[in-house]
Amino acid sequence: MAPEQQHTVGDELARFLRARRTQTSPQSVGLTPGYGVRRTPGLRREELATLAGVSIDYYTRLERGKETRPGPGVVDALARALHLDDDEHHHLRELAVRASRFAPEPPPPPSRTVRPHLKLLLETVRPNPAYIVSRSMDLLAWNPAGLALYAGMDDWPLARRNLARYIVLHPVARELFPDWDVQVRGCVARLRTEAGLNPDAPDLAGLVGELLLKSPDFARLWERYDVIGRKKIQKTVHHPKVGVLTLSSQSMNLEGTPGQRLGVYTAEPGTPDHDAMLLLDLTAPADSARRDAVTAD
Incomplete structure (x- = not known):
């Protein structure tokens, strides 16, 4: 460095x-x-x-x-x-x-290419919503329900599909998440952690700069410098197509692909939440989701 x-x-x-x-x-x-x-x-x-x-x-x-x-x-x-x-x-x-630490050159940015077997994994876990994100929370690949869960995300072009950008800026997000303020705090803390450890990374700097400019809420929380670990949580959404559903979420680092994380949502079979999750998968635009997931690499 x-x-x-x-x-x-x-x-x-x-x-x-x-x-x-x-x-x-x-x-x-x-x-x-x-x-x-x-x-x-x-x-x-x-x-x-x-x-x-x-x-x-x-x-x-x-x-x-x-x-x-x-x-x-x-x-x-x-x-x-x-x-x-x-x-x-x-x-x-x-x-x-x-x-x-001192090194002669900064480390290269992590790869954004999603390996084929990971795309297969996303299809294998259906109907559970699942996706793969970069360290800056860009959506790199997803299954149909993984994209459909974030209502209105598919209206954005591929280059703008980012979970933090969606939660902070998308007009649907405040209605989708009843605990929107908690979701925003989690996004800010996660980006603060990544940007603190990689302050010169263009992907992080570009996203943070955009959100600081466009969102006073983000700017206020950014100054607090809160950091947070990634924990198993439950997420409730008020989805415009399938109604209210509460899902358990789990995210994990992907072995062999630094900077990429897998996120998966689950619901107990036989519950109304599981039924709503099945409906979300059935009504998602599957063909475009698969095509986008390939192109998003």
Whole structure:
């Protein structure tokens, strides 16, 4: 990684620390806020440095991006002082590792080509909605229900079919997801995690720039620098064609194709949710979905 790129990753480490510090109240870490108005939201730098057992000068250099090689002990101490959860702690460790790494050239972007056996897998799991996405959440391949689940996505050209773009910008998304604000927070946190570890990646930078420009909600959440792990969740949608259905979702990294993830939705057989899922698969435009999945590589 070139020196200027190393500095960029160091900046991401600094931004994350600053965001977490300013969102951590003194009371939450056992400090008495004292009298008067605090000019700084959250903890002061000197308070966090003291809690973590590092010098104020060293922490200030970390937060200004001038120190990019904190050891594991310092990283763990900062995580404890900030009461980071497991996902945030892991992200801080990853940022510290990336910031201290030096390589002659940046890594190549991950492949967007979906291997044939993975396309076959998408067909095999029908009627369960399933798709494969890139690290920037571009749809790379899908089965009919996987595309149809996101109502109105098929109206967009292939190059615009992206889950984050859909949830943040598509007019149908707010009606589709009763917990739209939760869905948006998850998208922002996932992109924040990826962009923090790959700050110069054009695919991530382009998408984030577009969403920052077009969505005040996205911009506000982006500044918070929340990160989140990927967990098994249930998702309820109010679908215009099949009604309300609640599906369990699971996503996983694909072996041998870095940067690609498989997402699959399931429902218990014999339930109304499963019946609605069957109807979604039966009414999806299967031919165009298969054609698009091949072309989207």
